Amino acid sequence: MPRASHTLLEEVMFFDTDIGGVIHNLAYLRMIEKARTLLCVETMDMDLTAMADTGIYPVLLRTEADYRRPGTLGDTLRVTSTLDRLEKVKFWICSEVRRQSDDTLLVSCQQSLALIKMPEARPTRLPKSWVEKWS
Amino acid sequence: MPRASHTLLEEVMFFDTDIGGVIHNLAYLRMIEKARTLLCVETMDMDLTAMADTGIYPVLLRTEADYRRPGTLGDTLRVTSTLDRLEKVKFWICSEVRRQSDDTLLVSCQQSLALIKMPEARPTRLPKSWVEKWS
Amino acid sequence: MPRASHTLLEEVMFFDTDIGGVIHNLAYLRMIEKARTLLCVETMDMDLTAMADTGIYPVLLRTEADYRRPGTLGDTLRVTSTLDRLEKVKFWICSEVRRQSDDTLLVSCQQSLALIKMPEARPTRLPKSWVEKWS
Amino acid sequence: MPRASHTLLEEVMFFDTDIGGVIHNLAYLRMIEKARTLLCVETMDMDLTAMADTGIYPVLLRTEADYRRPGTLGDTLRVTSTLDRLEKVKFWICSEVRRQSDDTLLVSCQQSLALIKMPEARPTRLPKSWVEKWS
Numbered sequence: 001m002p003r004a005s006h007t008l009l010e011e012v013m014f015f016d017t018d019i020g021g022v023i024h025n026l027a028y029l030r031m032i033e034k035a036r037t038l039l040c041v042e043t044m045d046m047d048l049t050a051m052a053d054t055g056i057y058p059v060l061l062r063t064e065a066d067y068r069r070p071g072t073l074g075d076t077l078r079v080t081s082t083l084d085r086l087e088k089v090k091f092w093i094c095s096e097v098r099r100q101s102d103d104t105l106l107v108s109c110q111q112s113l114a115l116i117k118m119p120e121a122r123p124t125r126l127p128k129s130w131v132e133k134w135s
Numbered sequence: 136m137p138r139a140s141h142t143l144l145e146e147v148m149f150f151d152t153d154i155g156g157v158i159h160n161l162a163y164l165r166m167i168e169k170a171r172t173l174l175c176v177e178t179m180d181m182d183l184t185a186m187a188d189t190g191i192y193p194v195l196l197r198t199e200a201d202y203r204r205p206g207t208l209g210d211t212l213r214v215t216s217t218l219d220r221l222e223k224v225k226f227w228i229c230s231e232v233r234r235q236s237d238d239t240l241l242v243s244c245q246q247s248l249a250l251i252k253m254p255e256a257r258p259t260r261l262p263k264s265w266v267e268k269w270s
Numbered sequence: 271m272p273r274a275s276h277t278l279l280e281e282v283m284f285f286d287t288d289i290g291g292v293i294h295n296l297a298y299l300r301m302i303e304k305a306r307t308l309l310c311v312e313t314m315d316m317d318l319t320a321m322a323d324t325g326i327y328p329v330l331l332r333t334e335a336d337y338r339r340p341g342t343l344g345d346t347l348r349v350t351s352t353l354d355r356l357e358k359v360k361f362w363i364c365s366e367v368r369r370q371s372d373d374t375l376l377v378s379c380q381q382s383l384a385l386i387k388m389p390e391a392r393p394t395r396l397p398k399s400w401v402e403k404w405s
Numbered sequence: 406m407p408r409a410s411h412t413l414l415e416e417v418m419f420f421d422t423d424i425g426g427v428i429h430n431l432a433y434l435r436m437i438e439k440a441r442t443l444l445c446v447e448t449m450d451m452d453l454t455a456m457a458d459t460g461i462y463p464v465l466l467r468t469e470a471d472y473r474r475p476g477t478l479g480d481t482l483r484v485t486s487t488l489d490r491l492e493k494v495k496f497w498i499c500s501e502v503r504r505q506s507d508d509t510l511l512v513s514c515q516q517s518l519a520l521i522k523m524p525e526a527r528p529t530r531l532p533k534s535w536v537e538k539w540s
Contacts, residue, residue, distance in 0.1 A: 017154035019208050020462040020523050049344035057425040065468045073154050074319035118425050155327040155388050184479035192290040198335045209454035287424035289478050343424050
């Protein structure tokens with residue numbers, strides 16, 4: 001069975017770079033959050049607009065990121081996030097950032113998340129539909 | 136009468152700079168927001184913790200920023216925000232960013248704000264105490 | 271003659287919002303910088319990759335931004351940047367951020383820029399091709 | 406022997422929070438980068454101003470971050486970065502973010518870095534003085 005996945009292309013902007021002449025580490029994580037969120041919205045049916053009412057938000061629990069090669073201004077980046085696995089309350093998403101022109105892997109990243117009821121910060125069970133479809 | 140004012144010192148970090156070797160324009164506005172918010176909190180008695188309950192937030196209406204000289208990594212910046220004037224629902228804050236070592240003016244900025252009741256986005260009157268003290 | 275213009279669509283992400291439940295003012299300016307930079311690259315033939323060699327970078331001189339209506343998580347934003355006018359060393363770009371679903375104007379912004387030779391921070395004349403085509 | 410360490414206090418700003426009502430994950434990493442950089446500058450004698458000349462920059466290789474408890478607007482955070490260990494070209498820094506009022510651990514983070522010669526992206530040996538003093 002194919003895994004849930006989302007890919008986006010990002011042009012590197014000035015605010016993504018720093019004085020060292022390369023992309024800053026936080027900029028990659030911002031791009032990865034975008035790919036990860038769009039994966040949740042477009043493939044896993046998460047409804048961003050409903051969150052203000054339900055108070056249930058996806059919350060990051062852990063990030064592991066490896067910065068492998070530097071990217072720079074003028075690069076087009078291909079950012080792919082893939083749902084890796086689910087438990088009762090946690091799910092893991094793996095992401096990769098590659099330079100579009102030559103497919104070089106710049107950053108790889110694994111993150112675990114949970115759906116948390118705010119403001120009491122209480123974890124909720126993952127949707128049954130996710131468990132049936134993706135676990 | 137002295138005007139309400141707040142000054143902070145900021146060390147320039149890598150994420151404040153871009154590939155051009157200077158501080159990125161958005162980084163200055165982030166520092167100015169910090170000085171402006173601390174002015175509201177420490178001198179004008181705005182209570183950040185209470186906002187989640189009252190739903191009344193300071194909202195930026197307009198920014199005018201002039202980028203005059205470039206700063207860079209290793210600089211210490213002195214950021215000063217000053218309450219300029221108040222009306223019934225709007226107030227104006229002027230800010231300056233200077234290089235600490237030689238007092239060079241890097242950025243000057245004027246911003247107007249209002250206190251807005253969320254989520255209905257309704258402007259509220261400025262506190263009587265502000266009007267009495269600062270107008 | 272049509273003016274040089276670039277439009278992009280942006281999905282609002284969590285990092286674009288703040289505790290007030292709306293898009294943060296700095297997030298709009300980041301999106302506007304993206305539209306503005308892609309206008310320079312795709313329509314005005316600015317070459318981002320060549321900048322590290324030439325040392326000539328587009329530098330923001332002034333920003334005027336009016337925050338008119340709040341956007342929020344789940345909105346799709348349409349960000350349009352248009353070249354407004356050129357002088358010898360300065361050029362002005364106007365930008366608008368609209369909610370895609372109902373065309374509501376959220377933010378309007380005017381910015382002036384120059385092409386600056388780094389690290390000496392010396393302004394350079396705008397390219398002859400720009401002046402011929404766009405002034 | 407005491408380990409090299411640096412602590413800073415950060416007031417939580419609006420741009421640090423998101424619509425979920427808590428601090429956004431990227432904001433913690435920005436604060437940690439600040440503590441980590443000031444550790445390098447103030448205790449380990451890294452010279453930020455010299456980097457533009459030498460072309461040798463500290464580059465992040467890996468981040469592991471655990472988000473344990475949520476912080477929010479109005480909190481004061483205590484961010485501590487500590488040099489954990491050194492090898493020939495890599496060094497590890499551990500960081501913690503705690504709520505100042507009750508010492509609650511919000512985020513813990515381990516990061517490895519190297520000193521990289523730009524633009525050729527070549528790792529360099531760590532300074533002899535670091536190895537003598539801290540390994």
